[in-house]
Amino acid sequence: MLINDGIPTAEDLAKVLPSEERLNKGPIAITECFQEIACNPCVAACPHHAISMEPDINATPKVDPDKCIGCRVCVAKCPGLAIFVVDMTQSEGTAAVTFPFEYIPVPEKGQLACGLNRAGEEMGWFPVLRAVSGGKKNLTYMITLEVPKELAMEVRNIKAGGYRDGK
Amino acid sequence: MIRDVEVLVIGGGPAGLCAAKAAADSGAHVLLLERDDTPGGQLVKQTHKFFGSERQFAGTRGFQIGEMLVDEINAHENIELMTDATVLGMYEDGIVTVLKDEKHLKLRPVKTIIATGAAEKFLTFPNNDLPGIYGAGAVQTLMNVGGVKPADKVVMVGAGNIGLIVSYQMLQAGVEVECVVEALPNIGGFLVHASKLRRAGVPILTRWTVKEAYGNGKLEGVILCQLDDKWQQIPGTEKDVPCDTLCLAVGLTPLAELAWQAGARCEYIRELSGHVPICDENLMTTVEGLYCAGDVSGIEEASSAMVEGRLAGYAVAVALGYDVENAQKEVDAAKAELVELRSGPMGGKIRAGIAKVEQKRGEA
Structure with a gap:
């Protein structure tokens, strides 16, 4: 369970996963933030006012699936590194998963990186579609990985280093 | 004056x-x-x-x-x-x-x-005076103020925010974090910090503690063991974990x-x-x-x-x-x-x- 091993369960995830219909329309942010803590930078970070927190700063964030366009701005802003963007429309068989990354070295676009799931288990080698810095002050990178569709809700990190070139 | x-x-x-x-x-x-x-x-x-x-x-x-x-x-x-x-x-x-x-x-x-x-508080266990056993604050100072990689392989004690955050920062510094052990039944720190560590492959073991440390002149490993609901060590659950550093974040x-x-x-x-x-x-x-x-x-x-x-x-x-x-x-x-x-x-x-x-x- 999340509270004693740090791994969100299927029940936890069910509370934040968008509908299949919405996922098939394009990229959307998923806030894997399950604990009521006093924290709200994601609300101000969203340029589309798609993230809300009611009644106060201690609530967990809610993403409005109609307002969110999956722009990824929130990914580097969340202090808990708990927001991911999933795009199920990347290609017929693949999805693009964006996650925050704060290790060195940072992979380059086009390299292959070893994808990890929420338990840190290796899920295979996948191409890096983007590696974007959150800025000089923010310092968090946003990595986008192209994974098979069936792993879109599994892969949430990469192993730092050991990147391979090309396909 | x-x-x-x-x-x-x-x-x-x-x-x-x-x-x-x-x-x-x-x-x-x-x-x-x-x-x-x-x-x-x-x-x-x-x-x-x-x-x-x-x-x-x-x-x-x-x-x-x-x-x-x-x-x-x-x-x-x-x-x-x-x-x-x-x-x-x-x-x-x-x-x-x-x-x-x-x-x-x-x-x-x-x-x-x-x-x-x-x-920082300290923890009592046999050989807790071996060089290589630190408070989490000292490790954080070495790393983030001094720019020194503090360890090669570490075991962290305590899954409150300090234990979770310092473990994450050690990963960032290239230290191998073997595990985080926590005597309480639940993780005390923010769960987003715990999840961040876990998806980097670091196990968080609740209801575990340090039974003893060992080493010749410096830390070479620790014996971890499980605790029961009454905080008693459970015989037979001992696990020998070789490491050069033990980091204490126990409050x-x-x-x-x-x-x-x-x-x-x-x-x-x-x-x-x-x-x-x-x-x-x-x-x-x-x-x-x-x-x-x-x-x-x-x-x-x-x-x-x-x-x-x-x-x-x-x-x-x-x-x-x-x-x-x-x-x-x-x-x-x-x-x-x-x-x-x-x-x-x-x-x-x-x-x-x-x-x-x-x-x-x-x-x-």
């Missing part, structure tokens, strides 16, 4: 910096004392982004908040910052003695804010000695993690003119320490008659912020501690 001081702030961490700025912004003259050679306290080594709301600089990394606050203090004409200055004693007649550059200074402050923070305890010395009433309050001064709602102790802010009056997040500093600083300004109308507004705003920060499920412990402080105050 005794030097007269209007507002004395002891400690240049998040609470002390905010207290000094609040009092000085209102017009008071502040002397800020810091024991270390640089101000900032624990902020200087916090490389993670802070939680909370905009007013507590949420989303900004701790060391960046520290730099910002220190820049403001240095630029402030009403604040004198004295580093390498250790307060030695507070006397009944209100005199405060300080060690600075091998000299014994005597100060006579009108108002004093103690913001001395906290110290903090308030550094309230100066308040004791000054004659402030202190009580043991478990929820606040030790003996703490009994303060009123403006953070004044039972000694007139003596205030406490930050971890010294109960262990909490740095966000709350900053707000408490602001509260005490403005409360002192009101008491001295500086910019009273605005300062009172700021006092009320800080109180409301603290209520909000402490209102969630994670604030249960601190709320219970504060309730006990209020009860003790009523008994006096």
Whole structure:
């Protein structure tokens, strides 16, 4: 369970996963933030006012699936590194998963990186579609990985280093 | 010679910096004392982004908040910052003695804010004196202040925020983090910190503890074991984990000695993690003119320490008659912020501690 091993369960995830219909329309942010803590930078970070927190700063964030366009701005802003963007429309068989990354070295676009799931288990080698810095002050990178569709809700990190070139 | 001081702030961490700025912004003259050679306290080594709301600089990394606050203090004409200055004693007649550059200074402050923070707790187990066994704070200083990789392979004890955050920072520094062990049945720190570690492959073992450490002249490994519901070690569950470093993050305890010395009433309050001064709602102790802010009056997040500093600083300004109308507004705003920060499920412990402080105050 999340509270004693740090791994969100299927029940936890069910509370934040968008509908299949919405996922098939394009990229959307998923806030894997399950604990009521006093924290709200994601609300101000969203340029589309798609993230809300009611009644106060201690609530967990809610993403409005109609307002969110999956722009990824929130990914580097969340202090808990708990927001991911999933795009199920990347290609017929693949999805693009964006996650925050704060290790060195940072992979380059086009390299292959070893994808990890929420338990840190290796899920295979996948191409890096983007590696974007959150800025000089923010310092968090946003990595986008192209994974098979069936792993879109599994892969949430990469192993730092050991990147391979090309396909 | 005794030097007269209007507002004395002891400690240049998040609470002390905010207290000094609040009092000085209102017009008071502040002397800020810091024991270390640089101000900032624990902020200087916090490389993670802070939680909370905009007013507590949420989303900004701790060391960046520290730099910002220190820049403001240095630029402030009403604040004198004295580093390498250790307060030695507070006397009944209100005199405060300080060690600075091998000299014994005597100060006579009108108002004093103690913001001395906290110290790390230790853990008892066989061979806990082997080199290679550190407090998490020391490891964090080595890494994030000194730029030294502190270990090759580490076991972390404690899954509170400090244990989780320092484990993550060690991963970032290229240290192999074998596991985090936690005696409690649940992770005490923020679960987002735990998940961040877990998806990097670090197991978090709840209901586990260190049975003993071993090594010839330095740490070579630890024996971990499981605990039952009554905190007893379960025979047969021992696991030998080779490592060169064991890091302890088993809690903090308030550094309230100066308040004791000054004659402030202190009580043991478990929820606040030790003996703490009994303060009123403006953070004044039972000694007139003596205030406490930050971890010294109960262990909490740095966000709350900053707000408490602001509260005490403005409360002192009101008491001295500086910019009273605005300062009172700021006092009320800080109180409301603290209520909000402490209102969630994670604030249960601190709320219970504060309730006990209020009860003790009523008994006096």
